[in-house]
């Protein structure tokens with residue numbers, strides 16, 4: 001008997017987060033917050049060649065933001081950098097079991113995607129590394 | 141368990157609800173239980189009808205044309221100013237300036253007062269529990285002036301630390317504080333604070349956004365120099381507010397904005413300002429909504445601000461008692477209903493306030509969650525966010541019961 005948007009999967013990942021913690025000597029470390037509700041997500045990543053070898057997150061915030069971060073790390077860990085960079089928000093929302101979040105709560109869900117992409121772009125560096133608003137999931 | 145069938149002694153809630161069309165709607169198939177009044181209040185049909193009447197029957201610009209519509213609109217607009225004056229018991233109608241809201245009023249106050257009265261190494265004092273709109277304008281104005289920006293500490297109940305206050309008021313030029321905290325709900329003794337500030341030679345600016353809608357306000361008795369509040373939190377339309385200022389003070393400071401309506405004579409090199417209050421109302425005002433604010437004030441007056449205050453204190457007392465029965469709920473702010481408003485912030489252990497609010501929403505219960513535009517206070521409380529239920533005149537015991545039942549549901553979902 002759970003409230004509608006609190007699917008089992010969100011509660012499960014919130015209570016038992018996977019990939020939560022920090023990496024030893026990460027290649028990049030990124031952090032962002034949602035000014036509206038104060039959700040905070042930090043991510044650390046390690047790369048190997050064209051692969052995102054390891055990713056961990058830390059954070060503070062609502063169940064949706066934290067579950068989303070945890071699920072996202074599972075989705076991109078071991079994938080190519082290009083796969084992580086081009087990951088679409090709909091895939092993440094689908095995996096959260098909440099494809100139809102309203103305009104307010106969707107910001108909670110997409111904060112992790114924004115932080116992950118910031119990390120990828122930071123790793124790629126260089127002048128063409130500025131992410132487009134779409135790449136940042138335009139969660140604002 | 142809350143006794144069923146309790147009714148307020150001060151207000152006939154059932155009767156009042158008939159005036160608020162929105163309260164008839166359903167949310168997620170449940171009765172709407174609107175407990176986000178500190179963010180904005182709902183509007184009675186009297187206010188809505190006033191807006192429709194204005195646009196349907198006498199829409200016109202004011203203070204300019206001489207035709208019939210302009211006469212009617214100007215008259216209604218200025219009548220709203222007189223109602224607003226009486227509402228806060230200002231001594232003169234020209235001390236009432238219409239703004240877009242509290243935020244604009246406080247920004248105007250900060251820039252005009254600081255440019256005129258604050259010099260390098262003077263100090264401006266605010267408190268730790270200010271809304272960002274009574275914090276950032278002063279912080280930035282202090283920076284521009286090279287002045288010190290002092291922040292008075294708040295104790296665990298949400299009242300000012302008086303020894304810290306007295307220290308910081310020494311030599312201060314301006315003291316800005318809110319009469320009622322939008323997070324902690326603490327009601328401050330604005331008269332006493334104003335007296336202390338004046339003894340130190342400081343001007344006093346009061347943020348009345350959370351007090352004006354909920355209790356009688358008397359700016360003459362309070363003796364503050366400026367007082368700002370918003371229409372939309374007191375049954376009126378959005379986009380309108382009032383900045384009260386003592387006449388001599390208003391006469392001494394420069395206009396906030398330049399343009400039409402605020403001038404008397406414009407020449408190639410010089411311009412003379414219009415009389416008060418129009419000196420501070422440049423451009424076409426938000427005419428319809430100002431008239432709507434007048435209608436909201438009529439409504440509140442009919443109910444009686446003391447009755448509204450009594451009603452909210454009664455509900456607040458019951459809410460504090462009910463919330464205290466949850467061992468995992470922490471309530472912030474004063475523990476005694478008489479010392480506070482019915483804006484009640486709380487947290488449920490291990491559950492983020494956003495999640496609390498989302499689950500309550502599915503039960504039709506609308507509350508706020510977040511940092512409430514008071515990040516400095518959140519830091520002081522050691523939390524990143526809180527949930528907040530805030531009551532108004534149309535909220536009864538049944539709404540409190542819905543909140544309490546909703547909180548039980550929250551625990552079930554997250555257990």
Ligand SMILES: Cc1ncc(COP(=O)(O)O)c(C=O)c1O
Pocket residue numbers: 178179240241242243244271273274318320321322347349350370513
């Ligand atoms: C204490 C306090 N001050 C100022 C404001 C700002 O009011 P407005 O957004 O109407 O300008 C608010 C509204 O949230 C408030 O609660």
